Amino acid sequence: MIDKSCVKCEKPSNSFCTNCKLVHYCSRECQKADWKTHKTQCRPFEIKKDEKFGRYLKANRDVEADTIVVSEPPCIIGPKWNNEDEDPSSFTFFCVGCFEALKDLRTKCPNCLWPCCSEECIGLISEELHAIECAFLKAGRGPANKTSIKSVKEYFRQDALLALKILILQRRNPKKFKSLMEMEDNAENRLLTLNFKEAEDRINYLEDNFLKPLKKAEDKSNQVVLPIKDKKILHKIFGIIETNAMYINLANGNEICGLYPIGCLLEHSCLPNCSYSFDMKNGFKINVKAAREIKADEHLTTTYSHILWSTQLRQQHLKDAKYFTCSCERCKDPTELGTHFSTLRCLGSDESPCNGYQLPTNPISPNAEWACNKCPMRIKSDQVSFLTARMNDEIEKVFASSPTCEVLEELIEKLSQFLHPTHYHMFTLKHALLQLYGKHKDCPIESLSEEVLLKKLNLCNELLQIVQTLDPYAIRIPIYIGILYFEKHVALKEMIKRNNNCANIEDARKCLEEAERILKNETDTEQGKQLIQRVADALLNI
Numbered sequence: 182m183i184d185k186s187c188v189k190c191e192k193p194s195n196s197f198c199t200n201c202k203l204v205h206y207c208s209r210e211c212q213k214a215d216w217k218t219h220k221t222q223c224r225p226f227e228i229k230k231d232e233k234f235g236r237y238l239k240a241n242r243d244v245e246a247d248t249i250v251v252s253e254p255p256c257i258i259g260p261k262w263n264n265e266d267e268d269p270s271s272f273t274f275f276c277v278g279c280f281e282a283l284k285d286l287r288t289k290c291p292n293c294l295w296p297c298c299s300e301e302c303i304g305l306i307s308e309e310l311h312a313i314e315c316a317f318l319k320a321g322r323g324p325a326n327k328t329s330i331k332s333v334k335e336y337f338r339q340d341a342l343l344a345l346k347i348l349i350l351q352r353r354n355p356k357k358f359k360s361l362m363e364m365e366d367n368a369e370n371r372l373l374t375l376n377f378k379e380a381e382d383r384i385n386y387l388e389d390n391f392l393k394p395l396k397k398a399e400d401k402s403n404q405v406v407l408p409i410k411d412k413k414i415l416h417k418i419f420g421i422i423e424t425n426a427m428y429i430n431l432a433n434g435n436e437i438c439g440l441y442p443i444g445c446l447l448e449h450s451c452l453p454n455c456s457y458s459f460d461m462k463n464g465f466k467i468n469v470k471a472a473r474e475i476k477a478d479e480h481l482t483t484t485y486s487h488i489l490w491s492t493q494l495r496q497q498h499l500k501d502a503k504y505f506t507c508s509c510e511r512c513k514d515p516t517e518l519g520t521h522f523s524t525l526r527c528l529g530s531d532e533s534p535c536n537g538y539q540l541p542t543n544p545i546s547p548n549a550e551w552a553c554n555k556c557p558m559r560i561k562s563d564q565v566s567f568l569t570a571r572m573n574d575e576i577e578k579v580f581a582s583s584p585t586c587e588v589l590e591e592l593i594e595k596l597s598q599f600l601h602p603t604h605y606h607m608f609t610l611k612h613a614l615l616q617l618y619g620k621h622k623d624c625p626i627e628s629l630s631e632e633v634l635l636k637k638l639n640l641c642n643e644l645l646q647i648v649q650t651l652d653p654y655a656i657r658i659p660i661y662i663g664i665l666y667f668e669k670h671v672a673l674k675e676m677i678k679r680n681n682n683c684a685n686i687e688d689a690r691k692c693l694e695e696a697e698r699i700l701k702n703e704t705d706t707e708q709g710k711q712l713i714q715r716v717a718d719a720l721l722n723i
């Protein structure tokens with residue numbers, strides 16, 4: 182039973198720590214005075230370390246669903262380190278103060294002359310944002326040719342800024358710098374990788390433009406501003422960023438990166454038990470939540486990869502980006518928990534055609550063969566990756582051409598000769614197709630035949646069953662799932678209108694309520710906001 186006296190002064194008390202609800206305090210003062218002691222017990226997890234995971238978080242008691250387990254400000258935030266464009270002169274440019282995308286590079290920070298959205302941007306003077314690096318950028322070399330757009334763009338590259346900010350923290354905030362330097366950098370695994378090579382290019386840029394001029398000034402004045410600034414520390418910093426950076430979606434559609442002392446310790450699982458969001462109005466604080474009840478001793482997990490990818494793709498991505506092999510329940514199961522998200526049809530041979538399925542013999546071993554569940558036919562794993570990559574190219578090409586229902590139906594028909602009906606490529610195509618049924622003005626929902634309307638409903642049910650297995654707590658793909666519930670409601674509502682006995686209004690309402698619940702935190706993106714609005718409007722009209 183909870184002792185209802187203040188843990189600090191033992192006076193009777195009705196208030197308690199709102200985070201863990203385990204200890205009582207009579208006043209704010211007593212709570213504050215006890216924080217140093219309580220903070221280690223308050224957390225529902227411990228930081229552990231082992232050979233396999235490095236540091237990780239382990240629940241030290243049962244944690245109820247929806248409990249905030251971590252709430253902390255970032256050590257550092259900054260522009261993304263991995264610019265998708267290869268040519269620095271075609272990079273997208275963001276304001277150095279608030280990360281707003283810039284149409285041109287005309288407006289400049291009055292002090293360092295780096296591009297910004299407005300001279301009044303408050304990020305320019307924020308201690309947590311641009312103020313960290315402003316003086317260092319000011320001392321930089323500047324574009325080689327100020328009249329050449331190419332040269333100007335090549336100078337103001339932002340994929341190295343986050344690393345520079347971290348380097349500068351050794352002077353501006355040694356405590357944060359120390360905490361960052363304790364993070365995993367995968368030093369040995371990165372050697373000779375593409376990431377390493379690309380980091381080398383960013384390091385040369387930082388050295389040539391900022392660190393060599395700084396060293397010269399330091400030598401001249403006999404004053405050391407940044408004690409450590411060699412290639413070794415810069416590679417360590419890039420390794421830390423690549424391994425740990427979390428992506429933050431801004432309201433304007435841009436993505437930036439953040440590094441968090443505890444948040445970054447969340448371990449990967451393809452079946453995670455935590456979700457997280459960022460508080461943009463509160464210094465980009467991260468709030469990590471238990472997405473379901475977590476039992477004492479369970480590890481706290483998130484997903485570093487994409488839930489709607491096959492095991493082969495997820496494993497490849499985790500190996501390339503984070504240098505480990507995931508051995509979660511989904512990855513170890515050739516059927517991906519019965520969803521058959523990777524399963525191919527077995528084509529057999531000319532002499533003996535087969536109607537079985539090809540599954541990986543060992544899904545977490547990249548080179549293990551695939552075997553049919555009915556005949557002796559085996560295929561190599563790189564044949565599977567080649568085939569699925571070709572299909573992916575075809576699907577992307579079709580999506581880029583704003584396909585009609587007929588085009589998608591044809592492609593599904595074609596690929597169904599090779600893929601299990603719930604293969605991840607089929608999932609993607611079916612998810613797009615069911616939204617198209619009844620979407621366009623020239624083909625409204627009222628005009629769909631009974632058969633197509635029923636097909637829309639069946640597709641929603643088929644895909645909902647898959648997502649309930651792959652993301653049962655709607656942690657990673659809430660928008661995909663929200664769309665399925667919304668479209669199911671659309672189909673049901675139309676069936677009710679047509680007096681179809683299979684549909685009832687309560688089921689349609691439940692779909693909307695489920696969509697509303699799943700989407701409640703999706704307010705950071707335009708797509709999320711629009712869907713929430715559509716669901717809210719539909720709830721009013723049902």
Ligand SMILES: C[S@@+](CC[C@H](N)C(=O)[O-])C[C@H]1O[C@@H](n2cnc3c(N)ncnc32)[C@H](O)[C@@H]1O
Nearest residue numbers: 234235236364365424425445446448449503505
């Ligand atoms: C974001 S960091 C997590 C914190 C890190 N373990 C540390 O000690 O700082 C990601 C790294 O943790 C390790 N890791 C995370 N999840 C893992 C998993 N499921 N299996 C094996 N290693 C994992 C890998 O080394 C990965 O590159």
